[in-house]
Amino acid sequence: MDGSDLKPLFFDLTKDSLALLLASRFKAPSYCASQIYDWVYRKGVRNPASMTNVKKALREELGSLLSFQPINYKNYLKSRDGTFKFLFEFEDGECVESVLINQDGRYTICVSSQAGCALGCRFCCTAKIGLRRNLSTSEIISQILSVSSFASRLGIEASSIVFMGMGEPLHNFKRVVSALKILTDPDGLGFSERKITLSTSGLVPAISDLYKTGLRVNLAVSLNATTDKVRTELMPINRRYPISLLLDTLK
Ligand code: SF4
Structure with missing residues (x-):
């Protein structure tokens, strides 16, 4: 090295x-x-x-x-529906996936925010890995730069970003917020806040903290059940932050 x-x-x-x-x-x-x-x-x-x-x-x-070289994807696969899946391997050997999603000709980049995840949702494959580590801001931004440049070589422009890959983005709060600032900075990647969505299992304090940053990106909250009993079985985080508290916070 x-x-x-x-x-x-x-x-x-x-x-x-x-x-x-x-x-x-x-x-x-x-x-x-x-x-x-x-x-x-x-x-x-x-x-x-x-x-x-x-x-x-x-x-x-x-x-x-400073180093100005983003991390590039290692490999990719194309599925029949026009979706591309990218494998990123970082210096310490940890791997995550990003996806370029085609929805009727509109393209979205789905990024990972953690290698693994600590939250243990019963229906999720990533949960089985446990949390390996948080991704750095540059590892998050690199996924977007690398997938965007792949897309532009195909004449495709990705118009929105979703944090729905591996990990709970609000569990890696500081680095994800820095990535959001770079994404929405007019001198940076220049995405409108409306074109960015964070998918969260419902980490209530972090939802409030995100609001306090002034960033008004979309939140997609995975409810998966209408009762605390069922939701806690599926998503252990519900024990700490039950549905009523979650819904109050989102108001
Ligand atoms: S928060 Fe998301 S990534 Fe983590 S275990 Fe639940 S569904 Fe999987």
């Missing part, structure tokens, strides 16, 4: 964190973070030397400060 492998990943940083980093290291004004975001996320440029409106001295330092 050479030194470059140990560099922090650009794709872990929200624009505000990038601005703070550049200010502390180079006394760079905050608009530099917007410029770099624009190059990377809007123009697809990965080489800091090509970011021509960024000050030359900063450009020269950027490449040694």
Whole structure:
């Protein structure tokens, strides 16, 4: 492994964190973070030397400060209905899946937020693995960048994102919120909040915390039952956060 492998990943940083980093290291004004975001996320440029409106001295330092290479998928499969499934394998060997879903010509990217899951829903294959670890923000963003560029090579544009792959997104709150900020930043990936959906089993405190961030993405709550007795059998999380509390929180 050479030194470059140990560099922090650009794709872990929200624009505000990038601005703070550049200010502390180079006394760079905050608009530099917007410029770099624009190059990377809007123009697809990965080489800091090509970011021509960024000050030359900063450009020269950027490449040694941060890695601009997202993680790519390892393999993919196409199913008969036009859905593509992608396997991502990370440096520590943990694997997750992403899916490019075709709904009557509209494409959605379904991403994973954790390797495995701790919540133990009885009907879920991921539950059998248990929680291996949370994904980093860059591992979440990499799924979207890698699947999007696969799609664009086929002339497809994915117009929405769902967090419905492996894991409970609200159980990996901090990193998922950073990913949402990158996704919705106009200099970042520029998705409308209405085009992003988090699927949750109903982690009540995290639903409130998400609301407090000001991010107004869609929530898809898996109820799976209308009584606490049945829901607790299917989804053990219901013991802590029963249906009435969940519904009150969603109001
Ligand atoms: S929260 Fe989602 S990923 Fe986790 S066990 Fe339940 S259904 Fe599976």
